[in-house]
Amino acid sequence: MTSETGDALEFDYVVVGAGSAGCVLANRLSADPAARVCLVEGGGQDRTPRIHVPAGTITLYKSDRYAYQFMSEPQEKLNGRRVHVPRGRMLGGSSSMNSMIYIRGDRSDYDGWAAMGCPGWAFDDVLPVFKRFEDDRLGLDPAFHGTGGELAVDRPRDPNPASRRFVEAAREVGMAENPDFNGARLEGVGLYNVTQANARRLSSYRAFVHPVRGRANLTVMTDARVDGLDLEGARVRGIVVTRNGRRLRLGSRRETVLAAGALGSPEILLRSGIGDAGELGQAGIEPRHHLPGVGRNLQDHLDGLVTVRSADASTLGFSAGSAPRILASPLRYLASKAGWLTTNYVEAGGFARTRFAGAVPDVQFHFVPGYRSHRGRLFEWGHGYAIHTCVLRPESRGRVFLKPGPEGPSLAIDFRFLDKEQDGRVLVEGMKLARSILAASSFAPIRGAEIAPGPKRASDEDLMAYVRSDASTVFHPSGTCRMGSDDLAVTGPDLKVRGLHGLRVADASIMPTLVSGNTNAPSIMIGEKCAAMMLADR
Numbered sequence: 001m002t003s004e005t006g007d008a009l010e011f012d013y014v015v016v017g018a019g020s021a022g023c024v025l026a027n028r029l030s031a032d033p034a035a036r037v038c039l040v041e042g043g044g045q046d047r048t049p050r051i052h053v054p055a056g057t058i059t060l061y062k063s064d065r066y067a068y069q070f071m072s073e074p075q076e077k078l079n080g081r082r083v084h085v086p087r088g089r090m091l092g093g094s095s096s097m098n099s100m101i102y103i104r105g106d107r108s109d110y111d112g113w114a115a116m117g118c119p120g121w122a123f124d125d126v127l128p129v130f131k132r133f134e135d136d137r138l139g140l141d142p143a144f145h146g147t148g149g150e151l152a153v154d155r156p157r158d159p160n161p162a163s164r165r166f167v168e169a170a171r172e173v174g175m176a177e178n179p180d181f182n183g184a185r186l187e188g189v190g191l192y193n194v195t196q197a198n199a200r201r202l203s204s205y206r207a208f209v210h211p212v213r214g215r216a217n218l219t220v221m222t223d224a225r226v227d228g229l230d231l232e233g234a235r236v237r238g239i240v241v242t243r244n245g246r247r248l249r250l251g252s253r254r255e256t257v258l259a260a261g262a263l264g265s266p267e268i269l270l271r272s273g274i275g276d277a278g279e280l281g282q283a284g285i286e287p288r289h290h291l292p293g294v295g296r297n298l299q300d301h302l303d304g305l306v307t308v309r310s311a312d313a314s315t316l317g318f319s320a321g322s323a324p325r326i327l328a329s330p331l332r333y334l335a336s337k338a339g340w341l342t343t344n345y346v347e348a349g350g351f352a353r354t355r356f357a358g359a360v361p362d363v364q365f366h367f368v369p370g371y372r373s374h375r376g377r378l379f380e381w382g383h384g385y386a387i388h389t390c391v392l393r394p395e396s397r398g399r400v401f402l403k404p405g406p407e408g409p410s411l412a413i414d415f416r417f418l419d420k421e422q423d424g425r426v427l428v429e430g431m432k433l434a435r436s437i438l439a440a441s442s443f444a445p446i447r448g449a450e451i452a453p454g455p456k457r458a459s460d461e462d463l464m465a466y467v468r469s470d471a472s473t474v475f476h477p478s479g480t481c482r483m484g485s486d487d488l489a490v491t492g493p494d495l496k497v498r499g500l501h502g503l504r505v506a507d508a509s510i511m512p513t514l515v516s517g518n519t520n521a522p523s524i525m526i527g528e529k530c531a532a533m534m535l536a537d538r
């Protein structure tokens with residue numbers, strides 16, 4: 001650490017959250033040796049192989065050490081169930097625990113943002129930003145891909161044969177193979193590209209901060225939980241953190257950026273008294289700046305699972321038949337970067353249109369070449385394969401808010417899943433498409449019984465009941481500090497928090513609408529674009 005003077009530390013820029021967006025921000029802002037930058041992270045280091053070896057990802061999902069283990073409020077339309085919401089808590093944030101799929105979404109997502117009052121965010125505006133940080137290792141179309149950036153994008157090293165079967169099966173039922181979901185069109189099926197280099201995860205931290213950690217003007221502070229903002233009237237002067245049981249003030253002479261994610265950023269704003277003044281008062285927080293949109297507009301990709309058992313031991317799974325492969329996997333990984341340990345578990349998938357869709361896909365498939373537990377377990381004995389299907393552009397909107405409690409206010413997450421019934425109808429149609437893929441002859445050699453939803457659940461009503469009893473998310477919460485130009489927007493298109501000075505938000509929370517795909521690359525793009533706007537403002 002640099003420039004500690006008692007309990008006060010002064011920087012030019014303070015970035016809160018070393019996740020997908022925060023790490024690229026810290027890199028770009030500290031490229032100028034004259035600018036003192038502090039990147040503040042609530043979690044710890046990223047030194048375990050569970051993060052770096054791709055197959056380790058599954059062990060992070062329920063880890064208390066490397067993830068915040070949130071549970072949602074009871075979801076009324078999901079039979080009152082609470083939904084598990086893990087978020088990364090370490091250097092790299094959720095990019096250190098995610099499944100490494102690299103997807104941007106559809107052109108229309110960004111054009112839609114621009115049309116909703118966010119000039120500068122249309123696809124043609126953001127494509128060069130995506131290309132700037134990308135290092136395409138596959139020789140894809142340079143009109144859509146960058147090379148020489150920090151974030152390597154590659155193919156899964158050694159996909160399981162069942163992933164190829166998925167692609168063939170989808171072709172059998174009329175879906176086109178798409179060799180590049182980040183190219184001219186999103187629709188189709190194929191192998192996903194992944195953020196890996198040399199068969200190791202490339203988190204945002206490893207891509208953007210680790211290589212420049214030696215910069216004398218960059219301080220990376222871990223295990224530092226940000227409690228709130230240091231406000232002087234409408235000016236943000238810095239942040240207040242708790243670290244090793246001590247409270248510290250970190251000053252920011254120029255700007256503070258919240259990049260704490262779609263749950264963390266609104267929580268920090270609300271705890272600082274920035275939000276709906278009436279609701280803050282009820283939660284026992286003194287209102288400092290009335291901004292009623294904070295925490296609203298929460299969106300996520302609701303997901304339904306179809307999982308099939310298999311007698312064949314070639315898929316990922318634990319059995320006597322797979323024991324030799326499992327035992328040999330560390331050696332294969334070290335010697336030739338192949339085998340089980342290279343898997344990100346979601347090696348293939350795609351984008352399809354249900355009968356409700358217009359020109360753009362409305363569902364995404366994540367194919368898992370292993371037996372996905374139908375009862376919420378991390379591992380199950382034996383073999384199988386599964387398709388997760390999610391609704392790409394949900395209509396339902398939820399919110400995060402502070403709930404009063406005996407130990408002070410705590411964060412509450414209410415997705416309001418299926419508040420708009422159409423989301424459920426799209427999901428049911430998508431799951432029917434998934435079932436048609438699984439029924440194609442390409443799967444015949446390894447097909448076993450469908451475990452979930454199970455053959456008895458055949459009608460649309462049965463599937464909707466299954467969605468209510470079992471649907472979960474694919475971990476893409478977004479939209480809770482929405483940018484825009486209207487009264488409920490939290491930031492403007494410049495990502496400056498409306499009505500305050502010296503504060504921006506840059507992470508998945510600023511998305512006006514959820515993108516049609518996974519959210520890591522879009523979050524990095526948001527960080528990259530925010531940094532460019534900040535540097536232009538100097």
Ligand SMILES: Cc1cc2nc3c(=O)[nH]c(=O)nc-3n(C[C@H](O)[C@H](O)[C@H](O)COP(=O)(O)OP(=O)(O)OC[C@H]3O[C@@H](n4cnc5c(N)ncnc54)[C@H](O)[C@@H]3O)c2cc1C
Binds near residue numbers: 040
């Ligand atoms: C299990 C899982 C699998 C996923 N799979 C994929 C995938 O394959 N592909 C994909 O594109 N997307 C995937 N995602 C989603 C994607 O990773 C996230 O949308 C993206 O990382 C969000 O980036 P962010 O910058 O908004 O937040 P994050 O990356 O979550 O970063 C926020 C950071 O802020 C820190 N923080 C929060 N609050 C505080 C505080 N008060 N004080 C200090 N620090 C704080 C956190 O510890 C964290 O490091 C997955 C997510 C999960 C959880």
